[in-house]
Amino acid sequence: MILITGASGQVGCAVIRALQAEGLETRALVHSEGGAARVRAAGASEVVVADMENKADLETAFAGTDAVYHIAPAAHPREEELGRRILEVALKYGVYFVYHSVLHSVLLDLPHHRQKLHMENAVVESGLVYTIVQPAVFMQMLTPGLETAAQTGVFPQKFFTGSDTQLNLVDLTDAAQAVAAIFKSGRYRNGSYELCGPENISLQDLQAALSAVLGREIRTAFISDENFLARSGADPESYQAKTLLAMFAHYNRHSFRGNDQVLRWILGRKPVTVEEFLVRTLAQQ
Numbered sequence: 001m002i003l004i005t006g007a008s009g010q011v012g013c014a015v016i017r018a019l020q021a022e023g024l025e026t027r028a029l030v031h032s033e034g035g036a037a038r039v040r041a042a043g044a045s046e047v048v049v050a051d052m053e054n055k056a057d058l059e060t061a062f063a064g065t066d067a068v069y070h071i072a073p074a075a076h077p078r079e080e081e082l083g084r085r086i087l088e089v090a091l092k093y094g095v096y097f098v099y100h101s102v103l104h105s106v107l108l109d110l111p112h113h114r115q116k117l118h119m120e121n122a123v124v125e126s127g128l129v130y131t132i133v134q135p136a137v138f139m140q141m142l143t144p145g146l147e148t149a150a151q152t153g154v155f156p157q158k159f160f161t162g163s164d165t166q167l168n169l170v171d172l173t174d175a176a177q178a179v180a181a182i183f184k185s186g187r188y189r190n191g192s193y194e195l196c197g198p199e200n201i202s203l204q205d206l207q208a209a210l211s212a213v214l215g216r217e218i219r220t221a222f223i224s225d226e227n228f229l230a231r232s233g234a235d236p237e238s239y240q241a242k243t244l245l246a247m248f249a250h251y252n253r254h255s256f257r258g259n260d261q262v263l264r265w266i267l268g269r270k271p272v273t274v275e276e277f278l279v280r281t282l283a284q285q
Contacts, residue, residue: 001045002183003061003095005025005052005086006071008035010140011172012101013042015069020045022184030062053080058089067096067183072116077239080115080122087119096189097128098182101147103136103168103194103258110250111243120192120221129215131182132192135175136168136258137251139197139277146281155210155220158228160203161252168258170197171272178266188266198271206274250260 002019006012007028016026020043027046028039036047050057052073070086072079072276083099090097105117123130138161149155159167175195182188199205203220210218223231225245234241250256263271272280 001027001065001067003029003065003068004044004071005029005061005068006073006100007044008032008038009071009074010138011176012071014172014176015071015179016042016044018173018180019183021177022180024180024183027061027065029058030089045051053085055085055089058086059092061191062089062093065093065095067098067181069098069100069179069183071100072119075112075240075243080118080184083115084122085117087122087128090128092127094140094150095128097123097126097235098179099123099130099132100133101132101192103134103196104256107250110247111239112247117179129189131188133175133179133182133195134192135195136170136197137256138172138175139272139274140172142169142274142278143281146278149210149218150282153216153218155206155218156221156223157206158219158248159251160206160220163203164255165252166200166202166255166257167251168196168200168256169274169277170195170258170260170263171277174263174267174271178263181266183272192250193262193266194258195263195266196260196271198260198264198273200255200257201274209275213275213282274282 004012004026008030019026025045028044029048029050030036034050039047048060048061069092072083101116101120105113107113120132145155178195207218229236260271
């Protein structure tokens with residue numbers, strides 16, 4: 001039985017679906033009944049509604065499991081603290097610990113990267129058998145702007161301010177299937193694995209892919225920080241808002257490149273391209 005923390009989000013549900021497809025049983029740890037409905041729909045074998053901050057709840061969730069896939073709450077100010085609490089309970093039960101980190105966790109000026117790097121260190125030093133997965137930016141972040149692009153010819157985006165920036169995007173479905181392969185095969189223990197897509201795309205590449213798939217010329221419009229915060233409803237002074245804006249600024253300034261060879265190796269095939277992802281997503285809408 002594999003415990004999935006943070007299970008009700010997009011990543012957690014994708015991982016549950018991939019594990020189920022491989023015949024692996026999952027116990028989903030969620031914070032609310034709404035989350036419970038989402039993970040059941042994704043195929044979770046069992047569901048535990050619990051507070052990740054409550055050690056007794058965590059011990060109940062871990063009982064009877066032999067592995068955990070830990071997904072931290074997105075841009076949480078106490079991500080490392082919560083992760084260490086999960087790790088402490090995992091140590092008590094002696095489970096195989098798979099940690100969902102981020103590509104290039106070594107970028108220390110980004111708060112969430114720094115917390116994930118510290119957590120990686122704790123995992124490696126814990127003495128548990130472990131695996132660390134480090135995914136790039138998920139292609140699914142393109143999905144909300146597709147309808148706007150189809151209707152108006154303009155794709156709103158936050159990652160590119162100029163022609164020099166390059167961004168690696170990975171299909172979440174590919175990443176989830178890689179996680180399932182890691183659990184099922186047992187061949188990837190005690191290692192860290194970057195999960196990247198096959199392209200480091202530029203603004204021009206993105207516009208070309210969108211134009212090809214939508215059959216019309218598409219241009220992009222950069223979303224200002226002010227508009228982004230207004231759309232998200234985030235408090236401009238919150239850790240989450242400051243973390244996300246720092247991430248966008250860093251990626252814009254330095255790019256966020258990756259290499260798909262590890263993911264290709266794990267999947268046994270070429271990962272999905274941005275254009276293939278767009279075609280698939282539009283066909284599903």
